[in-house]
Amino acid sequence: MDPQPILVVTTGGTIDKAYFDALSEYQIRESVIAKLLQIANVTLPFRVEESSRKDSLDMTDEDREQLRERIARAPETHVVVTHGTDTMTQSAEVLQSISGKTIVLTGALAPARFAESDAPFNLGMAFGVAQSAAPGVYIAMNGQVFRAGEVRKDRAQGRFVPI
Amino acid sequence: MDPQPILVVTTGGTIDKAYFDALSEYQIRESVIAKLLQIANVTLPFRVEESSRKDSLDMTDEDREQLRERIARAPETHVVVTHGTDTMTQSAEVLQSISGKTIVLTGALAPARFAESDAPFNLGMAFGVAQSAAPGVYIAMNGQVFRAGEVRKDRAQGRFVPI
Amino acid sequence: MDPQPILVVTTGGTIDKAYFDALSEYQIRESVIAKLLQIANVTLPFRVEESSRKDSLDMTDEDREQLRERIARAPETHVVVTHGTDTMTQSAEVLQSISGKTIVLTGALAPARFAESDAPFNLGMAFGVAQSAAPGVYIAMNGQVFRAGEVRKDRAQGRFVPI
């Protein structure tokens, strides 16, 4: 339980969606993660890096490889990744080739900018798992911690379930 | 990472403070924990029990003993305790006599009813640690996971620090 | 300043937009107006009716005529209309044929479900104008009260301005 610094990598997804009246549409914009961590009074050292900024359905193999390299070469061994929910499990599997790090993917079913969103709870859960779990890749969603490769998103029900 | 059910025990504290205009004062009322877990879309089985409902400065040895017994005899091995921050470390030490359970205490520096509160992040962090850490007693505050006995509240700065 | 009951007519628009993860998109759903009025502790008698539920760019002449008839035949003389911002001024002009009623149109540039939205302020402004202004049709947006026919939306800047 040494206070190891945490690297937070943002990739886009619903958690960072905003609404633009001029376009009457939703877009992913500058991450709200730093704001959420400030509201949570986080004093543990952390660093936020943006790896991509898109819907996870639009993430390419190149995006995933770039994410993998960014995490592999970072000095931190405790990593939180914010990610769109639709391909979160796919990215988790790509990250399994990294050894010696505890990597936790999380996101949100409702944008963090909503008054009622799962974003702050999920980000907190990821911070807890990143500090407590053995090295490996995890997904923290719906109040539950899953190992990469043992979880899928039930799109119809809008939730993550074990496989 | 089996989906073990979580027992959430509420004891009062700032996290559950509300404001009553008729009295022009702050009081601890019915817990908001269930509401926070609903907003977080938690599908992991959980159960919420109220052990006490007071400022943690007003908690007595009897309150702590009752809390200890409630957790010890519960069927769940994963436990989250919401607690006032002023004597959270003291209660954590009392709970160390319980073996074979992962117990995580958390709370908030701002009431959960505030638009900006550390409550949802902290509750999420506790859910993550309860599922990931070895049996023992932990405190999850300020984005950091501490072992019971290795943390104190720095009241002047309003944050938890290692000792 | 008799406590005249207020009729609130909802027509859709950004104020009532929600986000649906399963579709990764924004949609207009059941109105949040009743919830906003409850949070505001409104004790003045009011009634909420849905006239349409769409983007204001999709409103047809029939939708506007239906809105006009609904308001004309209602017993209330104080009326608030929630409306999408893109064609709010157009609907306001259609409603000018109704005499003897104070009708106030308002809406929001950010969905009411956002933590930071102009929706509650705007709805409050409309309630204030409906009770205070002479019969006629008004638009209440950006903290300002405009007469129908004397206002346009500056789409690039996302605000209402006098003409």
Next chain:
Amino acid sequence: MDPQPILVVTTGGTIDKAYFDALSEYQIRESVIAKLLQIANVTLPFRVEESSRKDSLDMTDEDREQLRERIARAPETHVVVTHGTDTMTQSAEVLQSISGKTIVLTGALAPARFAESDAPFNLGMAFGVAQSAAPGVYIAMNGQVFRAGEVRKDRAQGRFVPI
């Protein structure tokens, strides 16, 4: 309906209450009014002045006289006053000696910092009345506009009612 600038005078009260963990208590601090007006996208010219910063039960005759003078000598003819609810009606009566200005008092039953507060709605209502009503002194609370001298706070029920 010329866009007359609005003077907002803050006096303290529940609307501006914050919570301080270090003291485990509620205090009135720097006003949130400017933040509320920014969230509401107010483009009408306005100016915010602090006249006092206390519970309205602690307001003295001197505080009320100072408030009256501040408003009387201000260049603006449209004035919004944020005020604690317990003596709002009393201050309203003192302000009735000012002629030629539309003065609207409002406040909140729950602090503006709460996720669910009547503050933004009430402030919007006051802005609407300040621009629409004839010169005089008004109270805008509970979705209703009252004339000074014709309203009292029903403390038990936590709402304003006609007398």
